[in-house]
Amino acid sequence: MSRFRTVPALCVPALCVPALCVAALLACCQARLASQAQAAETRAAETPNVIVIMADDLGYGDLSCYGATELSTPNIDALAENGLRFTQGYCSASTCTPTRFSFLTGMYAFRQPGAGIAPPNATALVKPGTETIASIMKRAGYATGVVGKWHLGLGEGDAPDWNGELKPGPLEIGFDYCYLLPTTNDRVPSVYVENHRVDGLDPADPLWVGNKRPSPDHPVGSDPEVRKTLKMDWSHGHNNTVHNGIGRIGFYTGGNAARWRDEDLADKWVEKSVQWIEQNQSKPFFLFFASHDLHVPRMPHERFQGKTKLGYRGDSIIQLDWCVGELTKTLDRLGIRDNTMILFCSDNGPVLDDGYEDGAITKLGSHQPSGIYRGGKYSIYEGGTRTPLIAHWPGTIKPSTSDKIVCTVDFAASMAALTGQELADSACPDSFNVLPALLGQDDAKGRDHLLQQPNKGPTLALRIGDWKVLSYENAKPMKHLTYEKGPGKYELYHLADDPSETKNLADQEPERLKEMLAALEKIKADGRSR
Template identity: 70%
Template sequence: MSFRIFSLLTLFLVCLLHGHSQLRAEKPNVIVIMADDLGYGDVSCYGATALKTPHIDQLAADGQRFTSGYCSASTCTPTRYSFLTGTYAFRGKRTGIAPPNAPAIIKPGTETVASLLKRAGYTTAVIGKWHLGLGGEAGPDWNGDLKPGPLEIGFDTCFLLPTTNDRVPQVYVKDHRVLNLDPADPLWVGNKKPSPDHPTGLTHRDTLKMDWSHGHNSTIHNGISRIGFYTGGHAARFRDEDLADKWVEKSVEFIEANKDQPFFLFFASHDIHVPRMPHERFQGKTSLGYRGDSIIQLDWCVGELMKTLDRLQLAENTLVVFCSDNGPVMDDGYKDGALEKVGDHRAAGPYSGGKYSVYEGGTRTPFITRWKGHIPPGVSDELVCTIDLPASLATLTGQKLPQDACRDSFNVLDALLGKADAAGRAHLVQQNNGNNGTYALRVGKWKLQRYDKQTARNIIVEQQLSNTKVPQYQLFDLEQDPAEKQNVIQAHPELAQRLKKQLADLIEQGSSRPGAVAPVEK
């Protein structure tokens, strides 16, 4: 009798453990690594030959490398907004590049990829560049509680660069507070010079260790002048060269602390955004100047995260997504040698445009998924976008999307997982910055561009941004003309008219995800 009871108990425990392992298999850890200003052609697995990115290459070799992977905007704030909320940024307010004192752009109560995963039992963190505003309508209280912020939209913890590093202030934010801030040395951030003798990149240019080329000539910190003004907070200030190390350090701490339960980590790298000031051990390691050196620093970060997963035996239970917030730019305000040393390197790969533009180089970027033992190695040409991660991860973890949430996020999970015959999204709206009326629509091989408020585009000409006059609408066949050099709108009037209407409808109807509806304005 006792043997029978023992056998039944053993069988029960085996079933329980099997069920637990099945549950864990259905809810893998999720790490989204978002690079900053990284172009399609900036890493070696996408064709770069001037430098090597072995850790990113290994991710691609272990999983799916997408050739039609996109972000939804060609600048940082709108892409990050769309990635987190699953809604095109042009539907929101103040979603253009955020100034230093911007209030929180994503309001408390908004459904985000973090809140979805938190509801599914995940511990959630964002570590790295934020640039989505902090605080209420009056803006950040730098000497008090910085909320609302990430913790009010689904993150359990955060360790942030609050804006972007070419904008002030150069301090870390841990959860709701500036880290290491001395009350006797309060932090002030403003858009006007605080005193006549305040040092700036204009008045003290000869003291700079990295000179500016345009726009970045206000307050000086660490020998680099920035956009905006600030004083105080000296004990809280960081060194640019240490940013990547700090992101890795805090990310490893988070992974180790949560290795026994599902976690979601948004690793928001600042590389390779300006000012490009990699750690000394990476400086001079490529022929491309600090821009290239920052790429291999980014690759090192990826390697350190993957080594941590291996050490903790988490690689087979972690979905890793590698992407970028927009395409490349050479001279983005600093004289760091990027343009002069570019040589034959083509940051946007075969595509025209880059950061700030709706040409393919602005939004088509490296996009890789890896989940060892679940995602087969391969290359996919399915159309996927960072805006699709909320809906796809909700499906993965069994969460239902509210009707008025994630309004443009498509469930492309099967494509992300590399399943045979899986389809990506059927169409994608691209934008440049904010909601200023510059859009593009990709449907299959066709690409329509629309310019409402301007007739100029940003395109990389000999690796430098140039403004060129264009008509309001342009049409390109990406199969025949991936570089978007031949406007064929006159040859396809009926197709152009259909795409114009489709784009207008997608913009005006307030949502594009099946079943989603725009919220009622209060």
């Protein structure tokens, strides 16, 4: 149900209604309008603004409110201290595009063909007509905006029209406004997109994006002479087009007036978000603040560089905390903090060397990005998907810690419940209403099961209660950037006794393994879990 209703027009034939009757009717209408205005104000107080802050590559152990001792995150800690800090909060996948897809659509990304990590020229992954958390909120009468990293493709056809309309995009799936990093900061093109167009693009300097070197003299990070000039060296995979002294994935030319500087990204997200909140403060709003911190290349603003002893990765965490502080200060300044629900989360677990030599490993010290959990980004161990998750709403959510299982894929159904919107059977097929858990209600229940994925299937994991099964595509041992997989196609863990997933019980519990795998296959075959 929309929070604001329109008043039906009254047809009054002036020639056949006495003047006194008209005056009485007008007085009645005025009283009715005043009553409805008061009711609207009451509903506004009952239904909050909603801001989802999604960090990038932030691990369970990366914040001081989650046990980090090598740095301090006071603004995020304040959300946790005065809100609900989840110890079993999850994202749905251990890489960015799948989690963002699932967050928006309420559907596990493995069900969507092509929902792996999006390349530079990816077109819109979420098609117009798809129910999303944004369309749900818009239907409920909210202004809807997204600022920050998108990485879900733009446009249609073979490639985005970077010099024309980038459509479809966020505005076709429920958002009223967007200001985006279209891919990731390690992928080209290094430009901003506002609504349907590249911001600040000079038509005389058209933008070209491709997957092949456009000319032999085009500067690339793999060129030994160019590599000597880089301000951040690459370790693997990031040696194509050089921008801002850093090699990227992919190739692009032109668009020079529209190009950004890595150091300024966080400031831009805050600037645009604050402007948008100010413009929409008089009505309910939903903002998706999609931070790029701590994604590589980690190049925080100069004022944050060297502020921690953990290198640029630690400095990026401090920058993220600053962003959170700027948003909460804005809410305080506008007097709308108490009527705003903030959900803080991450798109996946941590990674150290993700393609650049930035000191993340050499300066790690005793810091544990995943906390006690195994693995990180790209893995289906707990460190890949169990991340910080905080719900904050002054006066409504009591300060506490929760062990309920909640996931970012559930935000869509939960926000539908918050705003009184009904979901069609076909909509958000894997999103559960965990609103009572997010609000910290005494009798609340979280999820009883959760599917976890890396980049895309068929490697998947399923948690049911305290048991978790991992199903791999093959039995080969594997050493990855953030984890090692031993021999065997299946792994089974009892998380209550073994949260770090060190004791594989697949051989000791054959019947349970069989039951868990059958449940996993059923979720895959059914096409939905809600």
